Amino acid sequence: MIEPGAEDTVQARGVLPPGAEALETTGRFIVVFADNEQDPAAALRTAGLSSVANSRDFADQAVDPLNVADADATIFSELGIAVIAADPGRARFLGTSIESDRHGPILSISPELVHHVLQRQSTATRAPVQVAGFVDSSAYTWGLQATRVPSSPFSGKGIRVAVLDTGFDLTHPDFVGRSVTAQSFVPGEAPQDGHGHGTHCIGTSAGTKTPQTGPRYGIAYGADILVGKVLSNAGSGSDGGIIAGINWAVANKAPVISMSLGANVPQVHPPYTAAGRRALNRGSLIIAAAGNNANRPQGNFGFVGPPANSPHIMAVAALDGELDVAFFSARTNAVRGGQVDIAGPGLRVLSSWPMPTRYNTISGTSMATPHVAGIAALWAEATGFRGRQLWATLVQEGQRLLAPSLDVGSGLVIAPQRDSQSISSDDVSR
Amino acid sequence: MIGVSVVVDDGHADDLGRVAEALRAHGMTVDALLDEIGMITGFVPPDGVALLQTVAGVASVTTQHGVRLAPPDADIQ
Numbered sequence: 001m002i003e004p005g006a007e008d009t010v011q012a013r014g015v016l017p018p019g020a021e022a023l024e025t026t027g028r029f030i031v032v033f034a035d036n037e038q039d040p041a042a043a044l045r046t047a048g049l050s051s052v053a054n055s056r057d058f059a060d061q062a063v064d065p066l067n068v069a070d071a072d073a074t075i076f077s078e079l080g081i082a083v084i085a086a087d088p089g090r091a092r093f094l095g096t097s098i099e100s101d102r103h104g105p106i107l108s109i110s111p112e113l114v115h116h117v118l119q120r121q122s123t124a125t126r127a128p129v130q131v132a133g134f135v136d137s138s139a140y141t142w143g144l145q146a147t148r149v150p151s152s153p154f155s156g157k158g159i160r161v162a163v164l165d166t167g168f169d170l171t172h173p174d175f176v177g178r179s180v181t182a183q184s185f186v187p188g189e190a191p192q193d194g195h196g197h198g199t200h201c202i203g204t205s206a207g208t209k210t211p212q213t214g215p216r217y218g219i220a221y222g223a224d225i226l227v228g229k230v231l232s233n234a235g236s237g238s239d240g241g242i243i244a245g246i247n248w249a250v251a252n253k254a255p256v257i258s259m260s261l262g263a264n265v266p267q268v269h270p271p272y273t274a275a276g277r278r279a280l281n282r283g284s285l286i287i288a289a290a291g292n293n294a295n296r297p298q299g300n301f302g303f304v305g306p307p308a309n310s311p312h313i314m315a316v317a318a319l320d321g322e323l324d325v326a327f328f329s330a331r332t333n334a335v336r337g338g339q340v341d342i343a344g345p346g347l348r349v350l351s352s353w354p355m356p357t358r359y360n361t362i363s364g365t366s367m368a369t370p371h372v373a374g375i376a377a378l379w380a381e382a383t384g385f386r387g388r389q390l391w392a393t394l395v396q397e398g399q400r401l402l403a404p405s406l407d408v409g410s411g412l413v414i415a416p417q418r419d420s421q422s423i424s425s426d427d428v429s430r
Numbered sequence: 431m432i433g434v435s436v437v438v439d440d441g442h443a444d445d446l447g448r449v450a451e452a453l454r455a456h457g458m459t460v461d462a463l464l465d466e467i468g469m470i471t472g473f474v475p476p477d478g479v480a481l482l483q484t485v486a487g488v489a490s491v492t493t494q495h496g497v498r499l500a501p502p503d504a505d506i507q
Binding site for chain 2: 166195196197200231235236237238239240242243244246247250251260261262263265269270271274275278279282292306328362363364366367
């Protein structure tokens with residue numbers, strides 16, 4: 001945040017990254033009004049700015065700079081923003097309305113900056129140094145640390161997370177007292193997990209904040225859990241059961257549907273294209289594993305298979321503790337929708353396992369997927385976003401990585417922090 | 431008999447019952463009507479898939495695929 005007076009101090013702080021230049025300001029200020037401010041002109045006049053121009057007074061709101069050269073202020077009414085000519089003292093005086101009342105008419109005041117056509121810089125640009133080597137601590141798994149879950153104030157409270165997998169160990173002690181709704185779409189099998197894969201994925205996406213022993217491994221600990229068993233205790237299933245599970249999750253208004261499953265064929269499968277699109281239209285985001293069909297040390301990069309290669313289903317790659325792509329994680333497939341969209345921790349992931357084993361550490365894009373699903377639930381709670389807006393937020397907020405985008409998409413999924421609600425509201429934009 | 435997934439087009443999404451009746455008349459054993467996502471799943475003799483594509487309101491008919499996880503003791507899942 002650049003505030004009045006910042007132009008004098010930024011350089012002195014010595015925080016400029018290589019290639020950055022000192023702020024160049026015009027002497028004017030940019031005022032951002034609150035969303036609910038009905039009469040910004042009156043607010044500016046109260047502050048002593050008598051000559052106030054408004055973009056509404058121009059044809060098509062195309063403000064002619066020559067016409068407003070003498071104005072004290074110009075309001076751009078479509079944006080709720082004004083440019084004002086004021087000395088720094090008056091700008092600070094205007095700014096006091098922020099201090100006195102958070103919901104006052106003005107959200108922020110910043111010096112107007114001079115911008116230039118971007119030029120190639122003579123100094124070599126260096127990629128930002130990445131924090132490397134995440135490992136499990138006594139408090140948190142490495143995946144939760146890397147995705148900044150521990151510092152997130154959100155829990156997924158009130159958000160339904162549907163996990164379509166091998167079911168769930170309904171007797172697991174880490175889930176006592178949780179809201180769990182279970183349904184089987186596998187003929188002749190109860191929702192109880194006879195494999196382990198489903199219990200592991202539910203643990204990562206929605207497990208407890210305080211496990212009985214060991215580090216915290218679960219993300220959306222306040223979410224309501226929908227267990228859709230679509231894979232048998234032997235680990236197999238077919239489109240019919242998976243599609244029935246998606247329909248059930250959408251009917252139950254789950255904003256997040258996690259599917260750590262897939263087939264190793266490159267072609268897009270039409271039922272998942274339709275299911276993904278219609279689920280998004282109803283506010284349910286389907287998140288699926290990119291697949292484990294790569295063997296990178298052998299030069300085989302694999303491909304994203306169905307359902308993750310469908311255009312309306314988010315495909316998740318797996319990362320290792322150095323935030324590099326895991327050796328088994330499938331690469332973007334050239335078909336429409338076949339791209340990797342985002343990445344999550346997927347190597348040596350500790351999570352819940354059916355009793356009496358209790359916990360297990362395994363790897364796969366299956367493990368990366370519930371990291372994204374759990375964090376999607378946090379974002380759904382933090383912003384109120386659903387469907388395509390939720391998708392956009394996840395990729396927009398992803399931490400970019402040095403690994404190629406065709407392996408990791410928009411990078412590492414990151415949990416919302418205390419100030420992240422500013423995406424849906426300007427309440428904390430300053 | 432083989433499993434099939436029928437995607438109903440957007441124009442018939444509110445009319446799944448009628449499309450299902452037509453599918454039955456064309457030889458399909460209907461298993462489930464999935465209202466939320468506009469699909470019908472079921473079974474048909476192997477040579478009967480093409481006939482289903484002619485039914486009004488049908489966007490696509492696809493043979494069902496299977497998926498299989500690695501066994502529980504596998505390192506990579």
